[in-house]
Amino acid sequence: MALYRNGAFETDAWSYPADDAPIPGSGPVALPRTRYISERDALMQRADPLALVLRPGEDLAGVEGDLARFAMIVLDIPKYSDGRLYSIARLLRERWAFAGELRARGDILRDQIAFLHRVGVDSYEIAHEGTIAALQSGAIAAVRRHYQRAARNDDSIPGVR
């Protein structure tokens, strides 16, 4: 996986502890919803940034009130064709006014970058080699005009020429 953010590849500062591994005492850490909920009280003590990881099909039940605590929300995409996160991203941005970083993570095709940008995603952790290569070479051509409103309505899209 490679992380693409603000128009460039960078190394990831976040750690994703395995479900049975302890949560590191410091540094930015990203947790699945269930784990976050079960360890919520202990996590209150933690000063460093927290992120929430949502799997496909998961909504915000149980964490609606905590959104402001998350510096980042990660939307997992095990398979590019599962489009649920596009709705979740818009809801986060448009209905719940989530202002932190939104990250898409997993199987991302090159022609999804523009759509993901439009629904409010800021960064991409990409498994697909072809997409990584396309972003590296600046080869993604996409339609930048749009007819309908979404979370972002500008037509400059990082990574897309």
Next chain:
Amino acid sequence: MYRYDEFDRGFVAERAAEFRDQVRRRLSGELSEDQFRPLRLMNGLYLQLHAYMLRVAVPYGVLSPRQLRKLAHIARKYDRGYGHFTTRQNIQYNWIQLKDAPDILADLAQVDMHAIQTSGNCIRNVTSDHFAGAAPDEIVDPRAYGEILRQWSSLHPEFSFLPRKFKIAIIGGPHDRAAMRAHDIGIEVKREKGVIGFAVYAGGGLGRTPMPARKLRDFLPEEDLIAYCEAILRVYNLEGRRDNKYKARIKILVHETGEAEFRQLVEDEFAAIDKSLYRIDPAHAARIVAQFAPPPFAVLPARSAIFESARARDAALAAFAARNVAPHRQPGYGILTISLKPVGAPPGDATAGQIEAIADLTETYSFGEARVSHEQNIVLPHVRLDDIPEIFATLQAHDLATPNAGLVTDIIACPGLDYCALANARSIPVAQNIARRFADLDRQRAIGDLKIKISGCINACGHHHVGHIGILGVDRKGEEFYQITLGGSGDENFAIGEIVGRGFAAGEITDAVETIVEAYLRLRESADETFLSAYRRLGATPFKEALYATEPA
């Protein structure tokens, strides 16, 4: 009709450039077929049994002469000299080479056309009534709203990776010529006390579990059209099944959730949406509506002496007019259907020369407008009755004068095993054989209105579930076999046909259809009782008896 502005043109040109780049990378080996597949599908390019198939969008079925000429050019230059008009009001080319696809899309872009969203799990090309703007029974011309929906759904960032394909149809009056209730969303535009609103249906579909769409709203305010569609699509995108592609259409979600609960989910989402964001700017809407203003009709007497005396002299013209000319709302005009179902030919095919002839007729006689109908015919929506004898002569010269609109030989058939990788059985030869059996025009006219629809597998691309007589290709131990359904209807009296009994081999199916038709002729109360009315009065039993009577028990 709608004219592209600079924005629309730029949009399509950017898309064509994007696809050229993708094809280049595929041809150079940079992309594998696996990586290329989702990209090409989003541009309407399918890999079929023998070649690539390109499906071109014709929004709400409307075509100009310029566009028709370009379609003819593509048929000649890149295909085998013909194109295939489909039940989705689209045109398909069945013999495309990958290396040509970018040039074809660039050619299409020159005439404001494209293949965007003609495949894939996205909102597909919006379909409508092929008599829109011309039918006397129409309340509101639905095409302006079809265009608004086209714009809204084009490369929608949230709804391009749905659980499954999503089809919207829109009509503008109580008579449904677009099989609206067989669609994922069906919309009927209404006018009550001078105010526009919409009846909105959702959850219709054919395929392996056919279902009629359920009504969610009887009169949605005009300004909320897009917000309400967003609500339906969002509920579907989040809740629709993704575990099994045969259960992924919205019809299954509506069915499994229950109509009342599904409606509640949509209404809750709709209530939470900031509707002000989706209100169509009235100036923008007015510009679109103006583009669908009626053409400058002449003031004419309702009866045309030229037409009446010509049909009195010429029996062929009279036969044509009786079936292929429908009443128009404007006195002195008619709606003319050009049948693409000559006896013995594949339904919906047209040669480049025929398409060009139609382009010329459209330009000269129909205010520059033609329509593709979901029944795989072409419609000239606005012709003067005075001109029909001349039009008819031209049609005759191009083998386009088949006088069978709505008759037993006006058959819908999917591509079937001749082209389609998913097929169980051939459809086109079945249609051809049935048409040959009923070739005698007097016999067809004695039978009257009868819709036969044929699909080569359960995906139901040929709409067999809503055929008065539906024929479905099945595989029986490696042999092509056909199941018959009766009593289906795609119009405002929507019904899914019922399976009559065991299927028929390819060699038996024509006889079986004839047996059903003969039974109807015997059983009907009078020549005015159509096949469908007779079936609804009598039920399946007498037809089953006729079909299976001679069998050993």
